[in-house]
Each structure stands twice: as structure tokens, then as C-alpha cells.
Amino acid sequence: xxxxxxxxxxxxxxxxxxxxxxxxxxxxxxxxxxxxxxxxxxxxxxxxxxxxxxxxxxxxxxxxxxxxxxxxxxxxxxxxxxxxxxxxxxxxxxxxxxxxxxxxxxxxxxxxxxxxxxxxxxxxxxxxxxxxxxxxxxxxxxxxxxxxxxxxxxxxxxxxxxxxxxxxxxxxxxxxxxxxxxxxxxxxxxxxxxxxxxxxxxxxxxxxxxxxxxxxxxxxxxxxxxxxxxxxxxxxxxxxxxxxxxxxxxxxxxxxxxxxxxxxxxxxxxxxxxxxxxxxxxxxxxxxxxxx
Ligand code: PRT
Ligand code: ZN
Numbered sequence: 001x002x003x004x005x006x007x008x009x010x011x012x013x014x015x016x017x018x019x020x021x022x023x024x025x026x027x028x029x030x031x032x033x034x035x036x037x038x039x040x041x042x043x044x045x046x047x048x049x050x051x052x053x054x055x056x057x058x059x060x061x062x063x064x065x066x067x068x069x070x071x072x073x074x075x076x077x078x079x080x081x082x083x084x085x086x087x088x089x090x091x092x093x094x095x096x097x098x099x100x101x102x103x104x105x106x107x108x109x110x111x112x113x114x115x116x117x118x119x120x121x122x123x124x125x126x127x128x129x130x131x132x133x134x135x136x137x138x139x140x141x142x143x144x145x146x147x148x149x150x151x152x153x154x155x156x157x158x159x160x161x162x163x164x165x166x167x168x169x170x171x172x173x174x175x176x177x178x179x180x181x182x183x184x185x186x187x188x189x190x191x192x193x194x195x196x197x198x199x200x201x202x203x204x205x206x207x208x209x210x211x212x213x214x215x216x217x218x219x220x221x222x223x224x225x226x227x228x229x230x231x232x233x234x235x236x237x238x239x240x241x242x243x244x245x246x247x248x249x250x251x252x253x254x255x256x257x258x259x260x261x262x263x264x265x266x267x268x269x270x271x272x273x274x275x276x277x278x279x280x281x282x283x284x285x286x287x288x289x290x291x292x
Contacts, residue, residue: 001198002043005065006057009034009048013186016094017067021046023289024209043202059084061194065203069095071124071163071184078126085193089207093214095186097165099124102175104152107159109178115139115159121151122161131161131181149173208291216290220264223283225249228256230277237270237277238262261287 007017021028021044028037028046037046047063054068055076070088077084101120103109115132118139122128125141132139142157149169151157161181164170170177188210190203226234235244235258244260267284274282 001196001202002039002045003065003196003199003202004045004047004063005067006047006049006054006063007067008051008054011051013051013067013069013095014048016092016186020067020092020094020210020213023213024206042206044206055084055086058086058189058191061191064191064195064199065089065206066189067092067186068189069097069184070187071097071099071127071182073187073189074182075124075126078130085191086189087192088187089190089203090188090210092186092188092210093217095184097163097184098180099127099161099182099184100164100177101159101161101179101181102149102164102170102177103159105174105176107176109176112137112179118158119156120159120161121148121157123148124161127182128161149175212289212291216287218263218265219261219287219290220267221259221261221285221287222267223257223259223281223285224274224279225255225281226258227278228254230279231256231258233277234258234274234279235260237273239266261290 005021008014024042026042026044027040029040030037034048037048039045044065047057049057051068051072054066055073057063058066059076070091073086073088077086101115108114112135115137116139119142120128120139121142121144123143123145125143128141142151144151148160148162150173151160152175153173160175163184164177167177222238224234231246238244238260239262244258247257247259249255249257271282
């Protein structure tokens, strides 16, 4: 029994998708045409396709799993007239962006009501349509498959709804981001209708590995020396490190070595307080995998 996973062939999600699978211990033998790749260390084969084709391929069971942006999947679901046999299994830590409304700098934006009767350029007409309907606003969607940000300058739309990550593209086109319609990141999806019964175990195994990889990416292994009297205080400064390892330091009865796993952000937030509490010889190491 083997499963097939669709990933973006070349684009913003390709590298991160492959990197994630690699960190899960799955290596692939690359075929020449790079449409299919055989999973050598896990019964999972790769299918490289354009991201726009992924939802349909998954719904039709051409693959049982897929990694794609939540924007792409949602657009497909909302534009279909029937229920799609697709379920989200995990949100992934890449492909972060947001689908936002942006207006020319001269536009007098006064909230979503300002959209009434306007022409809005977007590659996501179904998501935009859903957003407008939920607010009872009537407007015209101008569907564009690319270069949405130039539509207002060309006079083909009054404003846009497009993906934004750094905001540089909007700024370069004198557009202001005024409202977020949807927060986006990549996700792992599965087909629910035609899924092979003996595939369930494989999926569980894959999900556990993904979870281990993602948790590790956010975690650091912290080692430091501390006064014995400050153990409780320092433990409290490293949330996520409920039971740190405490080791004696030879020749220093009043000081100990503490080892703990904690979130990287938490560590930076508290470094000054850790020092004030008497921590020294602080070492922060990356965590490769974390398995519960
Ligand atoms: O060839 P294929 O059809 O497979 O790829 P594509 O060109 O359609 O998609 P691609 O590779 O551009 O994006 C794939 C997915 O990456 C998207 O569906 C999102 O889920 C995610 N993603 C994350 C983004 C961005 N960030 C992003 N910034 N997708 C597009 N953009 C574009 C945006 O449309 C705008 O043109 O980048 C520009 C804005 O970026 P900033 O940094 O200037 O704000
Ligand atoms: Zn695409």
C-alpha cells in the first residue's frame, strides 16, 4: 500500500513542502520528468503539479494527500457546487500571507461599506464573494489570474483583494492594505471519500512526524548555570520547561546546571530577566526532532 501526495512543482510552497517531508525522514528518488517521485524511505510518492490543480486532483483521488495554500483550497471549495471530499489534517508553518483588501492611496476608505458598488480585482472571486455576501455588500468582482495590483492604475478596477506578505508589492503600486479577508498558510489535506482503509495508519505516522518537526522548529534546548536558590524563578522564566533537568556543578555547591526545552521567542523575551536572576554560561541549541 502506497499513498501519493501532491505538492507544488515550482513556486513559493515547493521548497518548504519538500523540506518538511525530508525532515520527516522521507527521501525521494527523483525521476527525470519530475512529475512523479518515488518515496524510498516511506510508502509515500510525490506528485509535482501547479498549485491551482491540487484541490481538484485531491478531490478526484489522483492523490490521497496534498500540501497547498489554504487560499487555494478555500477558493476551490467555495466555487464548487457540491461538497468536496477533502479534509484539512494540519496547518503548516510556511506559506504565511493574508488575503487583503487594498485601495489606492486616494481612496476614502471608511470600512467594508466603502466596497458597495465598486469593482474589485482579485484572483479569489469565490472567497471575495463569500466575504461580501457575509456583510450584505453588493460589488463587482473583476477576475484576474495575475498582476492584480496593477488593475486600479489600468482603470479596470477601483480596488483589489490580493495576497500580501511583506506589503512591498502594494507599496510599489501605491496601494494601502485596509482589511484582511483571510489569514493564510500552507496546510496538509487528505481525500476523505476514496481513502484506502490501510492508509489511515500511514497518515497517522506522517502526522506524528510533521508534528515532531514543527514543534522542534519552534523549540530550543537551553543550558545555563544558575544559583541553586534561583531554580524556581528561572524555571518560571522558561515556560514550556516545566521540569528542567538540574545537575550539580562540581566544586560549586551553591550553583547548578539547568537544561530545559523552551520556545525560542520565550527565551529572547526573558534573557535579561534570566541574567538578573543569576543565570550564566547560557547555551542555546537547536532541537532537531521532538517526539512525544
Ligand atoms: O505556478 P503555480 O500556479 O504553481 O504557482 P502560483 O504562481 O500560482 O503561486 P505562488 O507560487 O506565487 O504561490 C503559492 C502559494 O504561496 C499561494 O497560493 C499562497 O498560499 C502562498 N503565498 C505566500 C503567496 C505569498 N505568500 C505572496 N506573497 N502567494 C502569492 N504571493 C504574491 C501576491 O499575490 C503578491 O503578488 O506575492 C505578492 C505580494 O508579496 P509581498 O511580499 O510584496 O507582499
Ligand atoms: Zn497557481
